[in-house]
Amino acid sequence: MIRHIVLTKFKPDVPEDTIQRIYAGLAAVTEKLPGARSFTGGRSESPEQIERGYMHGFVIDFDNWDALQNYTDNSEHKALGRQLVKNAVGGIDGILVLDLNV
Numbered sequence: 001m002i003r004h005i006v007l008t009k010f011k012p013d014v015p016e017d018t019i020q021r022i023y024a025g026l027a028a029v030t031e032k033l034p035g036a037r038s039f040t041g042g043r044s045e046s047p048e049q050i051e052r053g054y055m056h057g058f059v060i061d062f063d064n065w066d067a068l069q070n071y072t073d074n075s076e077h078k079a080l081g082r083q084l085v086k087n088a089v090g091g092i093d094g095i096l097v098l099d100l101n102v
Helices: 016-032 065-073 075-087
Strands: 002-008 036-043 056-062 095-101
Touching (some): 002 065, 016 056, 016 075, 056 065, 065 075
Antiparallel strands (some): 002 056
């Protein structure tokens, strides 16, 4: 299984409902694609408070690398990814992506 982890440092003026709309779109894409499952995302509530500005994130599990590639290539995912970049501090520099083989 591949765990896709995305952390975003959103610009301070981005409303929470905009972030939730993007995440809802990504969840909808996840539901449509074979091999993609269990979208979980939201705002950090960590008691450690060491997010370093990355206050929002999401996780999607994929059956395998091919399923992740299918998600990466999906046009809806790409459009939502552009929204993430547009709303992140420094554009792509405000986004961290980790893919773990778990």
